Amino acid sequence: MSGREGEAARGGAAGAGRGASAASWSGRRVLVTGGAGFIGSHLVDRLVEAGARVRVLDNLRAGREENLDRVRTEVDLRVADLRDAAEVDRAVAGTEIVFHIGANASVPASVEDRAYDFQTNTLGTFHLADAAVRHGVRRIVQASTAAVYGPPRYAPVDEAHPLEPISPYGGSKLAAERLLVAYARTYDFELAVARIFNTYGPRQPRYVAYDLMIKLSRDPRRLEVLGSGEQRRDYAYVDDTVRALLLGATLPLEGPLAYNISGGRTVSIRDLVGLILATLGLTGTEVIYGLPSWKGDIEVLSGDIARLRGFGWQPTVELEEGLRRMAAHLGLVRG
Numbered sequence: 001m002s003g004r005e006g007e008a009a010r011g012g013a014a015g016a017g018r019g020a021s022a023a024s025w026s027g028r029r030v031l032v033t034g035g036a037g038f039i040g041s042h043l044v045d046r047l048v049e050a051g052a053r054v055r056v057l058d059n060l061r062a063g064r065e066e067n068l069d070r071v072r073t074e075v076d077l078r079v080a081d082l083r084d085a086a087e088v089d090r091a092v093a094g095t096e097i098v099f100h101i102g103a104n105a106s107v108p109a110s111v112e113d114r115a116y117d118f119q120t121n122t123l124g125t126f127h128l129a130d131a132a133v134r135h136g137v138r139r140i141v142q143a144s145t146a147a148v149y150g151p152p153r154y155a156p157v158d159e160a161h162p163l164e165p166i167s168p169y170g171g172s173k174l175a176a177e178r179l180l181v182a183y184a185r186t187y188d189f190e191l192a193v194a195r196i197f198n199t200y201g202p203r204q205p206r207y208v209a210y211d212l213m214i215k216l217s218r219d220p221r222r223l224e225v226l227g228s229g230e231q232r233r234d235y236a237y238v239d240d241t242v243r244a245l246l247l248g249a250t251l252p253l254e255g256p257l258a259y260n261i262s263g264g265r266t267v268s269i270r271d272l273v274g275l276i277l278a279t280l281g282l283t284g285t286e287v288i289y290g291l292p293s294w295k296g297d298i299e300v301l302s303g304d305i306a307r308l309r310g311f312g313w314q315p316t317v318e319l320e321e322g323l324r325r326m327a328a329h330l331g332l333v334r335g
């Protein structure tokens with residue numbers, strides 16, 4: 001999908017700025033792949049609250065059953081693998097909407113284990129799309145990633161930006177997007193592709209805010225940071241990301257639609273370090289920049305969210321507040 005192709009009617013989605021409204025979700029049969037993971041489990045919480053009948057497919061490689069504690073009795077958890085076509089087929093059967101969140105979600109892990117990354121992200125998406133066709137799924141919302149754009153040619157990156165990934169992860173996710181778009185056009189299902197930039201919050205198992213907090217919890221006097229500290233990112237709090245994913249399931253669509261999900265406020269890693277130190281109430285910490293970063297890391301990554309805003313979505317959780325909630329979840333500050 002490029003540019004404005006497949007764009008939905010603007011501003012017409014019910015409940016765009018809110019969470020999952022009960023009216024639209026009550027009794028709906030929904031599959032969430034990766035639903036025991038960070039973003040997936042928050043999405044499952046909202047769907048259950050809104051009355052959806054939720055099934056989760058997750059192999060618990062990165063996800064945790066405890067992430068579903070709040071809704072465990074109401075969720076049909078299938079501990080199953082996207083790499084297994086038969087298991088995916090059984091999980092898809094009888095569902096009308098699929099949120100495809102499950103993936104290897106780590107760039108460094110994709111560099112270390114290309115086969116797992118490809119088999120989960122690309123082949124697993126084929127298994128899902130294939131089963132969706134067979135079982136007459138009405139809509140798929142795919143969690144894609146800013147990594148499909150590759151190094152930004154301009155900032156903020158909008159949906160028309162060239163797709164030039166530079167990591168196995170970016171490649172496997174782009175291949176998954178392309179496959180889904182082709183299938184949606186060939187067969188009879190609707191598709192929304194959500195290109196997520198950086199999302200953070202409680203239950204996150206990796207990435208910069210989490211890594212920095214964990215390092216500081218072990219040694220509050222000294223903090224080593226990957227890269228120069230000048231890398232710039234924007235961060236969406238997980239609740240805001242989840243609202244944007246839910247929107248992908250309810251927007252009126254005239255064809256496959258891609259939209260960015262991002263926080264709308266770009267900060268440097270140095271800024272982020274400062275905010276985290278303040279959140280944890282730390283002063284006098286020695287911060288050391290310049291540790292080699294990973295292959296595939298990108299210097300400046302900010303997402304243009306005009307399209308998402310056009311659907312009535314706004315970020316609602318400020319970075320300071322989101323970091324405080326994350327630190328509270330990790331037991332580093334009082335909740």
Ligand SMILES: NC(=O)c1ccc[n+]([C@@H]2O[C@H](COP(=O)([O-])OP(=O)(O)OC[C@H]3O[C@@H](n4cnc5c(N)ncnc54)[C@H](O)[C@@H]3O)[C@@H](O)[C@H]2O)c1
Binds near residue numbers: 144
């Ligand atoms: N967190 C972010 O900032 C971010 C940014 C861009 C895109 N995304 C995308 O959002 C989605 C969720 O990411 P997350 O941050 O919640 O990561 P996560 O690792 O917490 O969630 C991924 C889930 O998929 C499951 N999974 C992995 N391999 C599987 C397999 N073979 N079979 C079944 N389940 C499998 C994991 O156990 C995990 O629960 C991913 O598709 C990721 O690419 C996340």
